């Protein structure tokens with residue numbers, strides 16, 4: 001007997017292991033590891049989806065095995081390598097195996113379970129009334145709690161029966177093509193029998209003859225759109241047997257125009273670039289899974305290096321994967337990669353629709369794409385035979401996922417690189433301290449691009465002391481120096497980029513009379529003001545409400561708007577420089593699909609003089625006419641109680657400064673700050689990464705922080721504050737008892753936001769150098785607390801968290 005080992009879609013600690021299922025005769029030859037199946041699970045008749053992770057010739061389970069009800073796939077959606085990867089991911093991130101599998105697959109492959117009730121064996125009047133003449137009542141998250149309770153009671157009485165059905169989200173896109181069934185001569189004869197005033201029929205026959213002669217089978221919708229044929233006439237002709245309509249599967253191709261556009265040629269490399277490329281190429285050819293840290297200043301031509309290394313892998317008959325942070329995955333970047341490799345490139349990022357993502361994934365899965373470019377989750381793309389991995393802007397925090405599985409894309413890539421015997425390039429102008437320290441120890445190989453292409457100097461950076469600036473005629477967030485520099489660019493018809501560092505504060509509404517700030521009802525945090533929709537929104541749970549006109553606390557009408565938002569700065573710019581054309585880029589202006597693209601295209605086409613934006617404008621942009629970069633508020637991040645605050649500030653300032661003067665014209669940068677003497681700002685002014693690295697390492701060493709120590713954060717949440725607090729103290733004791741004396745426990749403390757989505761949060765952080773027993777202890781903690789069951793506890797374990805607050 002063949003037995004299937006199935007991971008079921010029931011994310012709890014007790015079910016986080018494969019369960020044995022019998023493969024019924026009808027499915028005997030079909031079921032393979034990596035296929036999704038539909039099975040019955042646990043008591044009752046609950047039906048769930050699951051993933052076959054292995055086949056075996058005998059069961060580990062003693063009793064009678066339940067059979068697999070149905071296979072959900074015709075071919076496996078995971079292969080041996082990705083299945084093993086999912087298991088590794090679950091182990092290393094303390095997440096459920098099923099959660100990892102679902103994270104790795106496109107959303108369209110998630111199976112929704114539809115729960116409903118029908119009349120049971122002992123129907124009652126109450127049950128019949130509830131169904132109100134319908135065959136079934138569907139239960140979902142919108143079902144009111146009272147109804148759920150009533151349904152449960154009626155199920156217990158056998159008055160109702162619970163039923164399960166599955167709904168696959170996957171939708172394959174199809175199109176209809178016209179297949180002419182007759183010869184050109186036959187169509188000519190047909191034409192003679194058609195009345196002269198039947199113009200649509202005559203037109204159709206003419207078209208059919210053209211297609212027969214050209215041997216083409218056009219897409220119906222397109223032919224109709226071009227006005228070549230009439231849809232009704234086509235359907236009528238199909239009935240008469242003049243033609244056939246075939247349904248064909250098609251991909252939603254988000255970058256169709258680029259796929260068929262002209263290809264760019266490799267550039268002649270500079271000596272520095274050449275050295276880097278040949279070093280990595282050698283590793284590609286020898287299949288050595290070495291990690292290279294490419295430290296290259298902004299505008300040093302890292303992207304061209306990536307492209308040529310990818311080309312080498314392809315030449316060797318291997319595939320390539322390149323990760324880019326979400327916000328740097330701009331149309332510019334896609335253009336550069338697609339421009340070189342065309343349709344061989346699959347692109348994966350959150351800006352695509354679910355259908356587009358699914359289709360790009362299928363192209364990779366079927367071996368039709370050789371290069372994958374994507375954001376964090378593209379690290380899981382089912383690409384095979386990978387010859388090189390690239391992570392651009394490797395210091396970016398967006399490579400780490402905040403929710404379970406709390407993985408870092410860099411770790412996923414390094415793991416897969418071992419499997420494939422492929423080198424990895426980690427590239428950045430400002431590498432993370434962790435990576436740079438590893439290069440120092442020789443774990444990674446350091447490669448450098450110390451100068452800009454064509455020996456252009458890095459832009460000149462001015463620090464503007466805002467404490468002084470307001471005394472000297474600065475107004476509305478702008479110093480006179482920055483305003484003058486902007487004016488000069490307007491006069492010269494050059495472009496400017498303005499960064500508003502939003503980290504740390506945002507716009508809010510406050511009562512001038514009593515100081516009341518509108519709070520989220522579900523979370524302990526102030527609501528953020530959004531002028532575009534005239535609402536207040538919670539950035540954590542999504543709660544939205546109208547701006548009050550009267551203070552809910554004291555009844556006063558003196559409600560005022562506070563904080564510097566991009567909208568407010570945009571308004572000041574219009575006042576201060578009325579002739580400037582400003583484009584604003586932030587979450588609000590890019591929310592709609594393609595919004596990002598449109599703004600950048602407009603800026604590239606010189607439809608604006610100033611591009612004003614948040615962090616999302618700091619990375620990867622390469623516009624030759626940008627000669628000025630202004631940072632409106634450099635230090636909002638410095639005040640954060642986070643030991644990485646300086647590193648983040650240095651990275652951001654260096655990256656954004658790098659947007660200026662990338663072509664022939666020299667660039668200039670103005671950084672407005674209240675902390676002009678802070679070392680992060682000083683080193684950013686000098687664009688001296690190595691200097692910053694040394695000083696920051698010394699500080700981390702003194703404070704026993706990463707990269708000298710490892711860290712793990714444990715978070716507990718519960719709807720009752722007391723329950724959460726009690727558990728975290730209990731865990732703290734358990735950890736202290738099991739860890740060595742050299743490990744340090746920070747906390748327990750309430751979470752930085754003490755209540756989120758109506759759950760109270762407590763956390764602790766473990767700092768340690770070597771703790772062989774930590775893994776075991778953490779696993780035991782998860783086992784003991786029975787996460788995911790009805791007791792209401794959530795326990796989150798985050799290895800190397802990027803946020804401590």
Ligand SMILES: Nc1ncnc2c1ncn2[C@@H]1O[C@H](COP(=O)(O)OP(=O)(O)OP(=O)(O)O)[C@@H](O)[C@H]1O
Nearest residue numbers: 267268269270298299300301302303304453620658
């Ligand atoms: N060998 C070369 N010859 C000529 N131009 C080049 C060469 N390599 C790169 N360039 C050009 O130099 C500019 C900067 O290169 P690129 O954008 O790759 O730098 P980068 O290091 O990725 O920058 P950043 O980290 O700031 O995003 C681009 O316009 C690119 O086309």
Ligand SMILES: [Zn+2]
Nearest residue numbers: 511514551554
């Ligand atoms: Zn008030």
Ligand SMILES: [Zn+2]
Nearest residue numbers: 520523538541
């Ligand atoms: Zn909220």
